[in-house]
Amino acid sequence: MDTLIASLQGKLIVSCQAYVGEPMRHPETMAQVALSAERGGAAAIRCQGLADIAAIKGQVEVPVIGLWKEGHEGVYITPTLRHARACIAAGSDVVAIDATSRPRPDGRTFAETVEALRGETLIMADCSCMDDVHRALEAGVDIVSTTLAGYVPGGRAKTDGPDLEFLREAVAVAGDTPVFCEGRIHTTADARAAIDAGAFAIVVGTAITHPQSITGWFAGAIG
Numbered sequence: 001m002d003t004l005i006a007s008l009q010g011k012l013i014v015s016c017q018a019y020v021g022e023p024m025r026h027p028e029t030m031a032q033v034a035l036s037a038e039r040g041g042a043a044a045i046r047c048q049g050l051a052d053i054a055a056i057k058g059q060v061e062v063p064v065i066g067l068w069k070e071g072h073e074g075v076y077i078t079p080t081l082r083h084a085r086a087c088i089a090a091g092s093d094v095v096a097i098d099a100t101s102r103p104r105p106d107g108r109t110f111a112e113t114v115e116a117l118r119g120e121t122l123i124m125a126d127c128s129c130m131d132d133v134h135r136a137l138e139a140g141v142d143i144v145s146t147t148l149a150g151y152v153p154g155g156r157a158k159t160d161g162p163d164l165e166f167l168r169e170a171v172a173v174a175g176d177t178p179v180f181c182e183g184r185i186h187t188t189a190d191a192r193a194a195i196d197a198g199a200f201a202i203v204v205g206t207a208i209t210h211p212q213s214i215t216g217w218f219a220g221a222i223g
């Protein structure tokens with residue numbers, strides 16, 4: 001296993017993302033958030049967009065998992081080979097890519113995209129279901145992640161917290177390939193449960209770095 005990935009075993013990765021139109025959507029802001037997460041103990045940062053990747057890479061010492069989201073439907077997480085290479089050029093140590101079988105804008109399959117990138121970067125496969133996990137393992141990715149569970153129409157139901165059942169199933173087939181748990185880890189108990197269910201590492205975004213959502217949770221609890 002790559003030493004960078006080995007360094008993440010049992011650790012917390014923090015996803016620092018602000019969405020289109022949000023007040024915090026600025027690379028400098030995201031770099032400040034990422035640096036705060038690093039000081040709090042994040043072993044790596046996951047982030048979106050070329051400007052954010054570059055700004056964060058310039059601030060933190062820990063590895064950066066980069067992705068480039070384009071669009072909202074179909075394959076939007078690093079949808080093409082060009083997007084992946086741009087993430088590498090921006091400074092990503094690992095590139096996260098949608099591992100579903102849905103059509104991609106450049107016509108390449110997931111496996112063809114992974115093959116083209118071999119030797120250029122480490123690849124994290126964002127999976128939505130077990131078919132994706134099998135596809136990712138066959139393609140020879142470096143990391144499998146539960147990122148897209150609950151977000152693909154007609155796919156797995158969206159669980160309230162992390163999809164631990166999916167995580168367990170993925171861990172059971174992944175062999176030596178690390179499986180990250182990502183998506184809806186909202187509490188420290190969720191984090192512990194994901195590690196106990198076999199996650200190699202966990203990725204937490206919203207609950208740490210998205211104050212708009214967190215404020216909404218609190219406001220909703222008393223409103």
Ligand SMILES: CC(=O)N[C@H](C=O)[C@@H](O)[C@H](O)[C@H](O)COP(=O)(O)O
Pocket residue numbers: 015017067147148151182183184185203204205206207
């Ligand atoms: C589905 C999708 O597009 N997920 C994105 C992937 O990068 C992000 O919007 C999430 O914030 C990230 O996966 C972390 O998850 P959570 O914010 O639930 O801790």
